[in-house]
Amino acid sequence: MGLSGGSRDAGALGPVEPREPLVVRRRGPREELARSITIAIVSSVVVFGGLGWIVVNSPGWSAVQDGFLDGPLFARTLPDVVGAFRVNVQLFLIAEVLILAFGLVLAMLRSLPGPALFPFRFMATIYVDVFRAIPGLVIIFALGFGAPGLGIPGLPIDRFFWAIVTLTLVYSAYVSEVFRAGIESIHPSQEAAARSLGLSRFQALRYVIVPQATRRVIPPLLNDFIGLQKDTVLVSFIGVVEIFRTAQIRQAATFNYTPYVAVALVFLVLTLPLSRFTDWLVARERDRRYAGAVRAGPRGRFGLGSR
Amino acid sequence: MTDSVVRIEGLHKSFGRNDVLVGIDLAVERHEVVCLIGASGSGKSTLLRCINLLEPIDAGRIFIEAEEITAQGVDVDRIRRRIGIVFQAFNLFPHMSVLDNVTLAPRKVLKRSRADADRAATELLERFGLADKRLDYPDRLSGGQQQRVAIVRALAMEPDLLLLDEVTSALDPELVAEVLNVVRELAAGGMTMIIATHEMGFARDIAHRVCFLDGGRIIEEGRPAEIFRAPREPRTRQFLQRIIDAGRL
Amino acid sequence: MHTTTRLGGLALIAILAAACTSAGATASPSAPSEPPASDAPSAPASEAPATPEACARESLPLVTPDTLTIGTDNPAFPPYFEFSDSPTPPWELGDPTSGGGFEGAFAYALAEELGFSPEEVAWTVVPFNNAFAPGPKEFDIDINQVSYTPERAENVDMSEGYYFVNQSVVAAADSPVASATSIADLKEYRFGAQVGTTSYDTIQNVIAPTTETSVYDTNDDAIEALKVGQIDAIVVDLPTAFFITAVQFEEGTIVGQFESPEGADAEHFSVVLAKDSPLTPCVDAAITAMASDGRLEAITQEWLSDRADAPVFQP
Numbered sequence: 019m020g021l022s023g024g025s026r027d028a029g030a031l032g033p034v035e036p037r038e039p040l041v042v043r044r045r046g047p048r049e050e051l052a053r054s055i056t057i058a059i060v061s062s063v064v065v066f067g068g069l070g071w072i073v074v075n076s077p078g079w080s081a082v083q084d085g086f087l088d089g090p091l092f093a094r095t096l097p098d099v100v101g102a103f104r105v106n107v108q109l110f111l112i113a114e115v116l117i118l119a120f121g122l123v124l125a126m127l128r129s130l131p132g133p134a135l136f137p138f139r140f141m142a143t144i145y146v147d148v149f150r151a152i153p154g155l156v157i158i159f160a161l162g163f164g165a166p167g168l169g170i171p172g173l174p175i176d177r178f179f180w181a182i183v184t185l186t187l188v189y190s191a192y193v194s195e196v197f198r199a200g201i202e203s204i205h206p207s208q209e210a211a212a213r214s215l216g217l218s219r220f221q222a223l224r225y226v227i228v229p230q231a232t233r234r235v236i237p238p239l240l241n242d243f244i245g246l247q248k249d250t251v252l253v254s255f256i257g258v259v260e261i262f263r264t265a266q267i268r269q270a271a272t273f274n275y276t277p278y279v280a281v282a283l284v285f286l287v288l289t290l291p292l293s294r295f296t297d298w299l300v301a302r303e304r305d306r307r308y309a310g311a312v313r314a315g316p317r318g319r320f321g322l323g324s325r
Numbered sequence: 326m327t328d329s330v331v332r333i334e335g336l337h338k339s340f341g342r343n344d345v346l347v348g349i350d351l352a353v354e355r356h357e358v359v360c361l362i363g364a365s366g367s368g369k370s371t372l373l374r375c376i377n378l379l380e381p382i383d384a385g386r387i388f389i390e391a392e393e394i395t396a397q398g399v400d401v402d403r404i405r406r407r408i409g410i411v412f413q414a415f416n417l418f419p420h421m422s423v424l425d426n427v428t429l430a431p432r433k434v435l436k437r438s439r440a441d442a443d444r445a446a447t448e449l450l451e452r453f454g455l456a457d458k459r460l461d462y463p464d465r466l467s468g469g470q471q472q473r474v475a476i477v478r479a480l481a482m483e484p485d486l487l488l489l490d491e492v493t494s495a496l497d498p499e500l501v502a503e504v505l506n507v508v509r510e511l512a513a514g515g516m517t518m519i520i521a522t523h524e525m526g527f528a529r530d531i532a533h534r535v536c537f538l539d540g541g542r543i544i545e546e547g548r549p550a551e552i553f554r555a556p557r558e559p560r561t562r563q564f565l566q567r568i569i570d571a572g573r574l
Numbered sequence: 575m576h577t578t579t580r581l582g583g584l585a586l587i588a589i590l591a592a593a594c595t596s597a598g599a600t601a602s603p604s605a606p607s608e609p610p611a612s613d614a615p616s617a618p619a620s621e622a623p624a625t626p627e628a629c630a631r632e633s634l635p636l637v638t639p640d641t642l643t644i645g646t647d648n649p650a651f652p653p654y655f656e657f658s659d660s661p662t663p664p665w666e667l668g669d670p671t672s673g674g675g676f677e678g679a680f681a682y683a684l685a686e687e688l689g690f691s692p693e694e695v696a697w698t699v700v701p702f703n704n705a706f707a708p709g710p711k712e713f714d715i716d717i718n719q720v721s722y723t724p725e726r727a728e729n730v731d732m733s734e735g736y737y738f739v740n741q742s743v744v745a746a747a748d749s750p751v752a753s754a755t756s757i758a759d760l761k762e763y764r765f766g767a768q769v770g771t772t773s774y775d776t777i778q779n780v781i782a783p784t785t786e787t788s789v790y791d792t793n794d795d796a797i798e799a800l801k802v803g804q805i806d807a808i809v810v811d812l813p814t815a816f817f818i819t820a821v822q823f824e825e826g827t828i829v830g831q832f833e834s835p836e837g838a839d840a841e842h843f844s845v846v847l848a849k850d851s852p853l854t855p856c857v858d859a860a861i862t863a864m865a866s867d868g869r870l871e872a873i874t875q876e877w878l879s880d881r882a883d884a885p886v887f888q889p
Contacts, residue, residue, distance in 0.1 A: 213379065215430035216430055
């Protein structure tokens, strides 16, 4: 394509010579991407390399390296650490299901109007306030030792059970607020349409508002899930040996912190794919909702790609 | 007025200090099509939303089929089943297919089985040329198609009364006609409707009665021929003149 | 996955791997993995002779001038420290400043031997595991039922032993484990201990139970778990066991104690000092003097006289 320089009016500036056709060279999307990647690589090498150089050449590096990055110790500790992680995984998988369910119930309770439901709204509000305030550590001791200590027949003394209860009580408070924010963010016209069809407030919530709200709050829900995975450490305070305690036992025996680096690696391996999966979900939702809309700024992963 | 589907007496509605409806009296007979015309802010939308109780009223009474729906203790959901409303912004449920949009209320409110609801919905969709879209999601449909689906969704509840709130105002011009044709068909089929619209030509064609609203009151009402050709009130004349000047009539 | 993500990830992993492997290649040896049962001799590392001049009070490097700062953990457990209804803050349970209890009395006797009067002794709270961790210390000496292990001795100086320790098992008196008489009897039960202690090592290496061991931050937590029945028994040193069953868990009983090997391999408490501290030879000399003239035995008899009263486990 090009602009052909046709004849122009001979105006006040005098006659204009016809010019060569103006060819505008446009970079195609593939060229743009290749260029972006090259720049990204060079930039990464400079930044990461620079940081690495600063760290490795600092005066205390040798001591820190020995104390935190002992290769052979890492290799010996990793199997124990990974094995102990089983406890944490069971805890957060079971707890997360309960948390999502209970959090949603709390959020819906607070969204249902009417004087008859006032006691439930009130209790839900107090619940959320209280369990966001009290640290989990206090609750795990109160429930992990205190509840079994009551000696009520039929009340479990199993520590795993009380750890699940603690995590559920604490995290449901946070998650219910996330759901509530999602519910509030759905445009009121959706509820108007649903109610106009004769659906009750509860039906409108259940079939129209909450499904949309849930899709919207997947990123913050995943955020809380990732936090939950770490908070499974609470069970170690009532004696169950899980990943953090395992690292601590090895650290106490060797006076070396490398076992904790192994723990960090385990969590990285767990969390990174989850984060990327969330990004993919969000992008898919956004593309579906705003297909064809005008957008500013570059598209593509990490801001690379065609503008 | 024993055959009135809707009867409104002395309706007042304010938003804060803004008096939007100031004493509306209106009765609509079975099979009657009433068009509400007037400038933006004249209260047309608010009036429709008061009729199906989306907005609580400040004073007055509304009767649907001789039942006072503004009385204390009325089950609002039950009333709303009998009144269909279609909005300017379509308001389809984006997370459901067209078919599910249409069958949600029949299944959950009228307790129809999925098979029955699907069948009835598919018939309706076919009637309005949307059957091949029934498994699509709203974001894949054009504006005109979405609005027609919204009308079908309201019809699926078999309402006694259909309220249409500026249903073509958000559409591209070339899509307006397909929606208006649907409404024409409904009118021909005897649906009782109250239609708020800017489409004057359309109002003149299908309305049995036209009401001109201004400043929250019905200034003038009458047969389309009377209103459009020989309006009595000066304000009606002014309004229509502006429409004509804009080439819309 | 996008190419850039892969490249960025690879770069990060490469840097991390380089850091780790270079650690393996460089000079300083890493600490051993598990603590062996006990195989290394207990002689402390310092070599400077304990001459009167070197150990004269004026020439001792102290954390606070003219004060012997002694570290121990809080709560100060009887019978190592004297039980008090209102201990001097911040101390709980026992009061080191009263000079009572086995380690309390020992501490003040040691201070006197080093040339410090009781008014010149100051106590400071040092969590158990911090005492023998690598790094500089906020105390001159630490007296806190710290058992000598070769691993600990690599990071800190550990003195001559001042008490020979037997580990013991505590359980509810009416529980099945209370009737165990041998280590084989113990194996099927659920045990708990404080993290990083030789009590924990005893469970893992001596008892070697078929169940999962529970690990707690403090002995108090372990005792709670024992009370509600989440574990069947805990392992603590014998004097602590007597205190627990007398005061904290009166429904508990000492099931038995573990035989300690003879000689230098026997588990013993040492005073902890900073690595290569000039005080170490002085402390050693003081302990040796107190042991040879009977003062140490007298203190032991006064505060820990019931140590022989628990049955010894058969293998």
